[in-house]
Ligand code: HEM
């Protein structure tokens with residue numbers, strides 16, 4: 001083996017890790033774990049918690065890797081994604097597929113063996129929804145790609161809930177709706193400031209097919225919809241004053257930046273909104289959790 005070949009092999013683990021989109025998967029797993037904790041009156045059994053967390057995380061990482069494989073030629077045309085080892089050709093198709101199927105298979109085995117059949121089948125459906133339906137069918141063909149495909153991304157709390165209880169409760173569906181309504185502003189913010197890259201890749205993202213004004217207006221409407229659905233946990237009597245305070249603050253901030261973007265578009269504002277979308281979701285779910293253990297009823 002030459003020094004260069006040895007260097008390439010040494011770089012592989014880190015490259016494969018990046019293909020699994022670890023930061024996205026971390027937030028997905030965070031939402032799933034919170035789904036699990038909210039579904040349980042006390043604390044879930046540690047073995048179940050570990051198996052479900054690892055299982056969902058491994059299948060989500062596998063889905064991200066399959067997405068990178070399917071999109072390797074598109075990724076090569078976009079600045080943000082061209083360094084992915086699948087796009088640059090540094091990691092071969094067969095190798096990445098083998099790692100993805102092994103990780104995904106291991107995750108499914110954990111869910112089937114130590115969690116329950118409902119969680120396993122919903123997680124598999126989520127995998128297919130993202131890696132196949134969204135990536136292969138929706139993304140290249142319709143500007144509503146992420147609105148429809150967002151249903152996969154919104155599944156984590158339902159998966160966590162199903163893991164803890166063997167069923168899907170009303171509150172699990174509310175948590176699904178929160179992520180579902182959050183996804184369009186999350187993604188379109190990025191699609192706006194990176195629209196040139198999406199144009200170069202030939203993808204029909206909303207800012208390209210319907211323009212900047214229509215996209216920012218849609219984002220503003222989704223931000224309002226998100227604010228409305230995020231009040232449902234309080235309306236259902238499942239969350240209290242701590243969550244309500246956090247939700248009011250975070251939604252005001254999110255609607256505020258969506259308004260600003262619509263009134264006066266700037267790439268920098270879109271970039272800030274994208275970053276804010278991630279802290280929004282993280283903090284909302286953290287607030288749900290804190291509120292679950294220290295609930296102050298809203299009288
Ligand atoms: C169909 C639905 C979704 C689409 C199209 C989408 C799109 C994207 C894109 C393109 C990025 C890359 C940003 C970059 O590389 O600079 C990104 C980043 C991110 N997304 Fe999403 N996303 C979706 C759903 C989700 C969901 C459900 C979550 C978590 C619950 C999530 C969490 C994140 C996080 C944490 C990042 C930041 C990653 C980083 O900093 O490396 N996304 N999203």
Ligand SMILES: CC(C)=CCC/C(C)=C/CC/C(C)=C/COP(=O)(O)OP(=O)(O)O
Pocket residue numbers: 021024028056059060061063064067068071081123124126127130139152153155156
């Ligand atoms: C089993 C399970 C829980 C699966 C979860 C599904 C999953 C990984 C959803 C995340 C959504 C995501 C990373 C979208 C990125 O968009 P993109 O693929 O268009 O972005 P890209 O341009 O960076 O590839």
